Amino acid sequence: MNGLYGILWQEFIVFKRKFWATTIGFLVSPILYLVAFGWGLGSGMEIDGVSYMAYIIPGIIAMNTMMTSFNNTANSINISRIFYKTFEYYVISPINMTIYALGKIIAGAFYGIYSGILITVIVSIFTSDLVITPYFIFIALLNCFVFSALGFLIGLLINSHADMSKFMSFVITPMSFLCGTFFPIDKMPEILRWFIYLLPLTHTNIALRTTGETAGNMMLHAAVLMLYLIVIFIVSIRLCKKVE
């Protein structure tokens, strides 16, 4: 447990030192999305019987927590392997690599959670459209952990900064637009819809808008995210134990 505490303490002091820069940075893109899609494009529009603003807020939370968790962990691991060499420092140390993975994933997820809280606060000032239930919080947390874990894995696998942005362009960005963030996935062609339904962000998006969902479906979304988290975590640890 010393290892986990050490890693988290280290992350915390960096967070504390960069608190304002991080906070302001995290506010920019969700506000832009809300202004452009919510007030701009979406004013007077309705989806599934609710105002577009009410529809898009959970989507923006899902997308932003995904982006923030993924980016923080992926960049932190990638830079620490390639540039700062601090990854080697942890390999040398008597810390079990499972603990290292856990620490880094928790730290990355924390950034996602923090950005989620910021969006919630901002949104709550202007509208009362957002309804937060325990299930909502649970799914949002799970989303942060899934994408932080994915960031960890990708950070280990990819060996250059250029390839990292390729991964963003081919995987993360398409997911943020196609997985039901801005419009329901049933508007998509059927073949594509099935594929999209397999992606984790789709389940977060649907689950955060629980209107009209059965208990079984709610369980299913949580189970899919859990499965992603467990599989990615196991693969990451295996890789961590031999990566150079």
Place this chain on the structure above:
Amino acid sequence: MLEIKNLTKEYKNVTAVDYLDLTIKDGEFFGLLGPNGAGKTTTVRMISTITPKTSGEIVIDGESIDRNLTAIKAKIGVVPQQNNLENETSAWENLEVHGILYGINKEKRRKKIEELFEFTGLTDRKDDLVKTYSGGMKRKLMIARALLHEPEILLLDEPTVGLDASARRKMWDLLKRLKSNGLTVLLTTHYIEEAEVLCDRVGLINKGQLLKLDTPWNLIEEVGKVTVEYFKDGETQEEFFRSREEANVYAGELEGDVRIRPSNLEDVFLKFTNRRVEEA
């Protein structure tokens, strides 16, 4: 005691370390000397478990070392060639995190950190961010960090590479103080002078193989402790002699620019590898 048995690292086309056998005794300051690409860093990286070995064994105090055997790793302290400090945190915070990771209790950790800042002369700058440190200071901080958990053996990979002359002398003083404290050290270097100044025994390594292993003085004696250096046919030539008298006789018969000087480890290296270290 560190034992390296048949240690080998093969990459696709090259064998970086080739059946290396080496034993470093307790309290010894051991130097692994060789040109760039000789396999020194690869050896140190395999001992630190950063680079997986192809075959062979590394044993510390009778226990095999491996990345996934975590307890044994606390017995080594590693100062890599490249800075791997957390630049966005202060020097003190770097050491504090290290102490936590290595499970040292708070009271002991805080006391030891103060001692190490004192030892490395960084006390005045301990609360500054590491990114504001000079290269020499970062290297010292890495040494302090590697010593914090009181390792049985310290691995120093090219500790003075990239430092200017004055920073290098200061680093040597620091390393000499470590030596007088009786710490077991494995140092790699391609600076001959460094090995000569610091090491009890030196292993000459080239192309992943150990060429010679002895005290610096014995190696110099083996080659001949007096060198006659002269310029002929467009190249500097060296001849080695057991005594000054023999050297004088030989030099007397030569014409042009002739110099008689004590032999050094560079001559030893030159003789055994047929090339100068810097040329590698």
